[in-house]
Amino acid sequence: MSDEKKAVENEVEEVIEPEVEILDADENVSSGENAEANEKIAELEAKLDEAENKMLRVQADYDNFRRRSRLDQEAAQKYRAQSLVTEIIPALDNFGRALQIEADDEKTKSLLQGMEMIHKQLIQALQNEGVEVIESVGLPFDPNFHQAVMQVEDENFESNTVVEELQKGYKLKDRVIRPAMVKVNQ
Structure with missing residues (x-):
């Protein structure tokens, strides 16, 4: 095996x-x-x-x-209202100038009173949209909000302070629409 x-x-x-x-x-x-x-x-x-x-x-x-x-x-x-506000501001300026006229008779006074009411309504409508007037007189000059067109020497104001506002400035919320034209103390 x-x-x-x-x-x-x-x-x-x-x-x-x-x-x-x-x-x-x-x-x-x-x-x-x-x-x-x-x-x-x-x-x-x-x-x-x-x-x-x-x-x-x-x-x-x-x-x-x-x-x-x-x-x-x-x-x-x-800022949806910016273009409208930009176009309305010159009309608002003209309203302001027209309201500075002295009224001699009753017709003129009533006309000015009506214009003043329209002016207030226009300002209120702009404020409702967020438009604010830029404050200037007596405040320090700020190139972000003011446009200096003149310099003066005034002992009543400190240096670099806005003495007079020549044209109102406006801002929409936090954006400047038009800077204020101002006189500034040296």
């Missing part, structure tokens, strides 16, 4: 050895495939990171766009 046993063992070895060689060859192939797979994975991860960065930048750009749009809409709403 030992010869039979040896013969069977030889046959088993002949079948097993080629399979072991095939397995060794598969390991070599899979090492190469692993290297390719690892390169492919690294490449895909790099593309994924790039895509994520692009997405984050696009999201940030979109958020900035929405914020700017909201701020623009708020500013447009806040």
Whole structure:
């Protein structure tokens, strides 16, 4: 039996050895495939990171766009009356000049009284929209609100103080529509 046993063992070895060689060859192939797979994975991860960065930048750009749009809409709403106010201010100045006329008879007095009522309504309507008169006389000169057209020497006022207002200035909320034209003490 030992010869039979040896013969069977030889046959088993002949079948097993080629399979072991095939397995060794598969390991070599899979090492190469692993290297390719690892390169492919690294490449895909790099593309994924790039895509994520692009997405984050696009999201940030979109958020900035929405914020700017909201701020623009708020500013447009806040200053919607600016063009109308700019056109009405000269008429308001003319009303002020007309109201300075001295009335001699009753007809003129009643006409001036009617004009004064219209003037007050116009001022009230502008105030309701956020228009304010820029105060000037007796205050320090501020180039953001005042336009100096003359300089005078007056001992009753401190240096760089507004002495007289030649034309009223107006602002709409926090934006200057027209600076006040003033005389400034040296």
